[in-house]
Amino acid sequence: MKRKTVCDEPKIENGELICPFCGGEFLHHGIVNVYTRREEDAPVSRVSVDDDGNLSTKQIGDNDSDPTERRGAVTIEFRCEQCERKFQMEVRQNRGRTIIINSDIPKKGRKYT
Numbered sequence: 393m394k395r396k397t398v399c400d401e402p403k404i405e406n407g408e409l410i411c412p413f414c415g416g417e418f419l420h421h422g423i424v425n426v427y428t429r430r431e432e433d434a435p436v437s438r439v440s441v442d443d444d445g446n447l448s449t450k451q452i453g454d455n456d457s458d459p460t461e462r463r464g465a466v467t468i469e470f471r472c473e474q475c476e477r478k479f480q481m482e483v484r485q486n487r488g489r490t491i492i493i494n495s496d497i498p499k500k501g502r503k504y505t
């Protein structure tokens with residue numbers, strides 16, 4: 393994993409995701425990314441939807457914005473209304489397991505409302 397893990401056990405209270413930095417519950421969505429591969433270890437394609445509803449698709453190969461190791465992933469970026477810090481929740485697959493963590497956000501493509 394190339395990015396820093398902020399929290400390896402995302403906290404959910406009463407069905408609400410909690411900010412890993414301050415415990416706040418008012419989180420704003422940013423970009424949603426879907427990382428997919430035709431087969432294990434194949435090149436990665438990323439489909440992104442930003443907060444304006446713009447859709448983009450890109451073959452990204454192996455770089456810092458790719459949270460997958462061999463399979464697929466979904467990331468949702470968040471900004472906390474209380475502490476203003478940003479993070480993303482990752483749901484990724486690795487060796488048949490599904491892993492959910494909060495991590496930092498790659499520097500490219502940061503955008504929030």
Ligand SMILES: [Zn+2]
Nearest residue numbers: 411414472475
């Ligand atoms: Zn916070």
